[in-house]
Amino acid sequence: MEKTIYEILGQEIFDKVGGSGNVEKLIHCMTRVRMTIRDYSKVDIDGLKKIEGVLGVVEEETLQVVIGPGKVNKVAQTMVDSVGVKLGDPFPKGTQTLDEIAQQNKAQAKNKYNKPSKFKNVMKSISNIFVPMIPAFVGAGLIGGIAAVMGNMIVAKQLDAATFQQFVDVMNIIKNGIFAYLAIYVGINSAQEFGATPALGGVVGAVTLLSGMNPEMPLHNIFTGLPLSSGQGGIIGVIFAVWILSIIEKGLRKVVPDSIDIIVTPTLSLLGVGLITIFLIMPIAGAISSGLVGAINTTLRVGGVFSGFALGTLFLPMVMFGLHQILTPIHIEMIAKTGSTQLLPILAMAGAGQVGAAIALRVRLRKNKELSNMIKGALPVGILGIGEPLIYGVTLPMVRPFVTACIAGGIGGGVLGAFGNVGAIAIGPSGVALLPLIAENKWWMYAIGLLAAYISGFVITLAFGIPKEEKEKADNYMADHSETAKLVVKETLKRENVECNQVIKAPVSGELIPLSEMKDQAFASGMLGKGVAIRPDSGDFISPVDGIISVMFPSKHAFGITSDEGVEILIHIGMDTVTLDSRGFESKLKQGDRVKTGDKLVTVDLELIKEAGLEIITPIVVTNSADISIVEPVNKLAVNAGDDLIICK
Incomplete structure (x- = not known):
């Protein structure tokens, strides 16, 4: 490229x-x-x-x-x-x-629409971890989905095993290249996200697979005494463990001498986090699993719509924490006793709810091309019963659509619970791929359950599950990207002179100071353009022209405004105030907003700036001065907000 x-x-x-x-x-x-x-x-x-x-x-x-x-x-x-x-x-x-x-993997683009919060930062980190893996999820998932359909048809004796089993085995080998070792990939990407060494993160992920454990003397859960099982703790457990790794590794690098850092830091980091993972994270998940076994069995005994809704709703959160593995013995026992497992079709509804929610997101947020393309690639995989791309790449980072998708899964499960005795004759992938395994020719009941989950996921998510900031991001997507395109064209083509007759008003009241007297050489030398500085005596800043907010720094300390006459104006409030990270600055404007002369831009706490030891002098410069014949500040010692400040001709 x-x-x-x-x-x-x-x-x-x-x-x-x-x-x-x-x-x-x-x-x-x-x-x-x-x-x-x-x-x-x-x-x-x-x-x-x-x-x-x-x-x-x-x-x-x-x-x-x-x-x-x-x-x-x-x-x-x-x-x-x-x-x-x-x-x-x-x-x-x-x-x-x-x-x-x-x-190396590139850092994720900053979402300017997300308001910072610890919870949103966690969700964004999860997205950053999984989005780079989506192409692999999609490719391997489609291959695995086809293998699942064929494998299930072989079990149902609809295909000849002698002819097709090897094809299925080859496709499963390719699919398992990512899904069997997903914990390792997640560990590597988590380390990149949290600032740890990627290879160490991969090792931490691999620890949860317990590949070095002696099966004759397995490690035991310190809470229940039961043997630990591979994958216990789930993907969320891996992410949490790697986050701890990043803290330990960064701390060690501060105190370990450089001469032995390559030996001591990775060794101690892996040993410490490995012990925490094996003896705390995995056992805690295992203890929760043991408690859930009784709850699931009780729910199954109750039966009907209630059990279907409860299991369909709670299944995906269980998958996230690696707790779904406790269900395998239940499936096997049900198949041995009754010839089919009624639990598997109900749990498959959770993935169907994700599909319906993803379709709703694609419809409402279709202007966001990156998200739309991501969903487009992940949907076929989700329909075939492999939900990781949709869960971790789309719905979970937004939170609300994940919740509505879980509810939709409960609705699909409730439908199957109402029908009763809809079972699968073997354990296999869910989604549409499970249809050949449905027992007693009740595939049509399972199909109705899928449709119920699809439709309810779509409707509930469209009504309640799309965050406001995601709507804003999608609605502003074209404007943002067209602005970027204009910047590229502007820099690659020869610039033409701006013909204007513009009077720039003072954005704030205060004493006028020539740019040449500023301590900051970038402004004093005129390299950023001609203009003047103001030592403000008020914290209320207004727009000096009619125009568009072409650039707005997230910390709200600086504004770029392009006037209707084509004059590009920079208002930089104080010096080094970017370090305040928006503290003391309040504005409701955003990039792309239209402003009129006199409209309030920002309210500033000047005393806070001074207390931080920073300068409040505010330069106002015309950044495209080279393209304008005359850029001349007024000959005054002081101005009031709204007075003439700079003449452009």
């Missing part, structure tokens, strides 16, 4: 600072990429300044490469993506080149 201008610019910056291995961490503000450098002797300052697209370089506590608003966030994101870390996270040590590091 051809690199974008942002990726090219980011790579050129890395080349001039001694490579990504010479960067400790990287963040950005409204106008510049800020890098903490490990060895300044490797930095080519003159070379940085000569890069096309770099407006200037500021050498302070961090090395600041000035790129300008609108581009800096995209360039910075491509730079951290190429390394496989998040903005502000430590870069990996070593001398890897950018191209070598770029082959």
